[in-house]
Amino acid sequence: MYHVAGVDVGSGTTKVVIMGEGRRVLGVSELRSGADLEAAAVEGLEKACRVARVDHARIAYVAATGYGRYQVGFRDVQITEITCHARGAHYLFPGTRCVLDVGAQCTRAINVDFHGRVRKFRSNDKCAAGAGRFLERVAKALEVDLEQLGELSLRSKEPQPISSVCAVLAESEVINHVSQERKTEDILNGVHRSIVDRLAALLRQVGLESEVTLTGGVARNIGIVRLLEARLERQVNVSSDAPLAGALGAAVLALERMRKLGAEGTHLYVREGQA
Amino acid sequence: MLIAEIFDRCRALVDDTDLSTVAAWKAAHPGAKAIGCFPVYVPTELVHAAGMLPVGLVGGGGHIEMDHADSLVQSFVCSISRSTLELGMTGRFRNLDGLLFPSICDVARNLSGMCSRNFPALWVDYIHLPQNRASAGVVDYYRSELARVQVGLDVLAGRTTTFDALAASIQAFNQQRAVLRDLHAFRRSFPWLLSTEELHLLTNAGSVLDVAEHTNLLQETLNLLSMRKGKPKDRIRVLLEGAFCEQPPLELMKAIEEAGCWIVEDDLLLGRRWLATDVTLNGDPLRALAESYVRQDTVSSVRHERPRRRADSLVERAREARVDGVLLCSAKFCEPALFDQVLLRNALEQAGIPHLALEFEEKMGVFETPRTQVETFVESILFA
Amino acid sequence: MIVAGIDVGSTATKGVLLHADGRILGRALVPTGANVVRAAERAFQEALRTAGIEDWEVCFIVGTGYGRYKVQFGHAQITEISCHAKGAQFLMPGTRTVLDIGGQDTKAIKVGEAGEVLDFCMNDKCAAGTGRFLEAAAGVLGLDLAEIGDVSLRSRDPLRVTNVCTVFVESEIVSHLAKGRKVEDILRGVHNAIAARSLALLRRVGYEPGLAFTGGVSRNRGMVRALEERLGSPVHASEDSPFMGAIGAALYARERAEHAAAPGKA
């Protein structure tokens, strides 16, 4: 019996998933990445192992992903977060054809095939990116908890438009609305709408197909989820494990790799230097 | 010369934003003048025939600080226009006597006007490249346009260009085009023996060298290349399209190849090999030049073409070069390239050729994002 | 006679009380926050408190800054551009150019001898390279805004920061950290990048030596140095620089009040 690990070193948080042979998740961990990405990866792996009650040495294969994938010294392979999110979303929702990964800095729309493999993707490397970070800032400016942002936005009756494409300037638009004594929920709704507009555009660019899954930290924001559903006129898959999708995908790919190596007769159960 | 020395020399030539090579050329040719030519296509033959050195303007290549030009160019305009102005405003055009701009886009058009005003010591002209190639009047018109430019150059040079001189210049450039074609063919077959970064350096060195010298340099490299040793790696073959004017940083080309690609076909520095075939000479060389421009086959975003044809041509080139995918790689804020992305993307889609859109700037310093995208692209093809 | 200037900025609201003889009696700085109207009031009250003055003693109040129309107790509104020019010429006579870097915009102003605006330029619609950019940088590095300038001065090998977009600066910094670059070198690069953007604006108005640096970012010594190096001439910033908008507004208030009090004029 062997286990594999998927390590997702994001710019904000590091996520680790330990997976057993039968694609069963044995343990996960999540912690802030901080400045030393390698240290975060090590700590994340240890934590996840503890949760999974698995000995370090039993981890047969590590797939690293995320922004800091090259910093994970103990990796066996690095795979980009886009490939991993696609696979992770497919793991959670096997019927999914479109994945939208919305993190702190980066937003990506991915079109995947039947097996969860990437067919097409677009990421927004333009201005006003950072949907997640933008929401954090807005939460701060409006003195609302990040967790409540979505909930509150849904109560709006009269959404206030936010037109600016720049996150910084959008923030001042928010303040402007506040000073005109607009209701917090209305402003929030406007903010969410402006983000959802962008998400929809990105999705359409890769081809909007039946089942859409939302991953990344912003999937926790129910306001975004509901508005996106309304905008796309369909239900959107969201799992409480959505933020882990990258790490999950990495773990699944690690398993596949192991299986292939096993088939080729390469013995890898005991990792080098740990025997 | 060793091949490594050739690349070092090219790198030095390309990094020389002060154009000291041009100064040296002028010192060796007393009284002769040098004309800066903006990409994409400028009939350099005319400049050469007037006894001048055509100097390719390829922006600042990310090496120069932007100190002045930002105050004249808004943030939504491509970098090459900005860096070209910066070069001029910091005195780096002191070795030039004139500038020639091709009619490729609204930015180049107005940039020519800005240069006239800001650099009064330079002779500046804007060449209208005809866009209605189907018209019966097009060759006559373009010949008259070339003749107009020729007169301007002659006045500047204080001499008259003869038909013979022009014919000789055309020959010289024909030879250069031929070697460039050979080099591209070589890279297409053996991308592990000649990286895109190296090919770009070789081509770009021609920006400041006299055409004959450059042709010799390329020929020598070509001979040496066949002796180079290397092993093919497991990478996908890609075609890079959209960087015909502003050039991506060399680091980006490197990052793309390191992320698991061989770039086997591209439109980098397209202006240098704009005329796909040799100019055929008989009688009037001006007309020959005009005819080649109108009739030869370069398909580019800055030249009007039936849209279907531009799309088909890309698909055809991709198939010919046997690529696994296409990178639609355009300069940020370059409208001609950005508009075409939609057209080309749809065509590739229909043809079932995987593709990825990227944007670059001369002055980008961090390549994480494009790298991640290209890696994913490679993964999606290799693991498919 | 006492007058007041209230500068409601996007980030901070500043209040200044000025005596007719030109002495500054009180100053206050409060975060603007979500309630702009309240911020203006608080800045005013706070300034009154530091000066030990009652509000009825103040005879004319001018509001400035992006929230100038929200200074409900003000008698007039004047843009911060006019105010920074006025204030700078008053406190630093001989000023030819003013550079005001605030939370989300940067302004270069050419001033005349009487503190009048001869020409000005602001950063375009993009917020790149403003105070907010520094805040973001400080945030990722886990440093205090007040210390980043000093840290940057320790740099021996400044980095070239190419992207001055506030939204992307974070990832750029993280990637440099990941590559093992020193914090001070990164910061110096960030400061240099803003200096370069500012210089472009200064050139648009036709920069001449004699630069008064105003706005919140003028507190940042690293920024002062980066500008001086870039310009090759001294940059003047003082304790009053962050308050320059409010000071200018107070000066305008004084003019208006005197004008109104002058005999023969209504």
Add this chain to the structure above:
Amino acid sequence: MALYQDLGRNLQKDLLAKWYGDLALANERKEPVAYLFVSGNVEELLQAYGFHLVYPEINALQCGIKKAAGGFIQKAEEAGYSSDVCGYVKNDVGIALAGGKWPLGNLPKPDLLVCTYAGCTTYMKWFEALAQHFECPLFVLDVPFVRDEDVPAADIAYVVTQLRELSVLCQAVTGRTLSEERLRELVRLSAEAEDLWVRVLEMAKRRPSPLDGFFEAVFFMAPINVLRGTPECVAYYEGVLREMEERVSLGIGPIPEEKFRVVLEGPPPWPHFRAFWDLFKRWGVTCVASTYPRVGGIWDWGMRHDPERPWESIATHAMNGYTNWNLARRQAMMRRFVAEYHADALVLHSVKSCRAFSMGMADTRELFLREDRLPALFIESDLADPRYFSEAQLRTRVDAFFEALEHRRSARV
């Protein structure tokens, strides 16, 4: 008594409404439809073949005013258009993707696309996209760039050759033949309207000016750009001229009290037109002259369609749009406006969409400030994309500028 008040504004609306009404039925009635651009257009020739004319730029502009641009632009971006390219194009592509349904009803499909390359190179990309979408013939009229006063004869000959070729294509598309007689008549009417239009514009030389040479002129210019060659167009300008004369006699103007006279360079931000005008009105500013009403053609200094030389004059007109002039000539034109219309300042409105206008504006600003010592204000937004308009930012700039002008004026007195 005010007989003609608001005629210019209202009649223009009626004319356009009728024109759009006719358009909506064109496909049904199997009448030929051509799309073309405003700049240097060759509508006389197309009208002679009985084409209904659609101007995508005008459609985009209408969407802007009717606050419908955002949705269409979004649609085009969803189809893959970059956020950094001209918003007019995206707006129009958005309409095409919506099957021609737009706020004013239905747009007919084209039988022919005529692209004048003169306005900007983006034109070419625009019609290439439409040609792909509609699968209909596209004729690119290659219009040489204008560098000097004297346009080379070879350039005119080249355009005339192309016009003849276009005429052949029109014949093929419509199955009709050209009547030179009719063409001459159309050209004659155009010239008549052009005369009147120039007289209207020049009314702004008066102090105070009876009209705003930008905020009003951009509406008054619609017929000269899209309905030239019709008797209605001539009648319209006769009416406007009368309205202006009446305004002078009654002492009415676009604003209650004219305090500042400015020349404006650049297009208006259509989606926020009112708000934009208000920024200036508050300071008593009249734009006495502006470059934007000259994008269609420049008639101020004598250029006219000519029934004696219909082909040559259509060709000359095709080259004679603002964005087809080189920068030096454009700057010279602004200089003339400043002098002839007695302006106190120059306002430059740079728009993100349009590099044809905006690239070089900072240079123009510098020219006026340094060489002419004329105050110049530089502001930025967009002509089509509502997202690039920040009222608070613009207001600060406009206010500061006129504060300074006011100050300077009071110091001088």
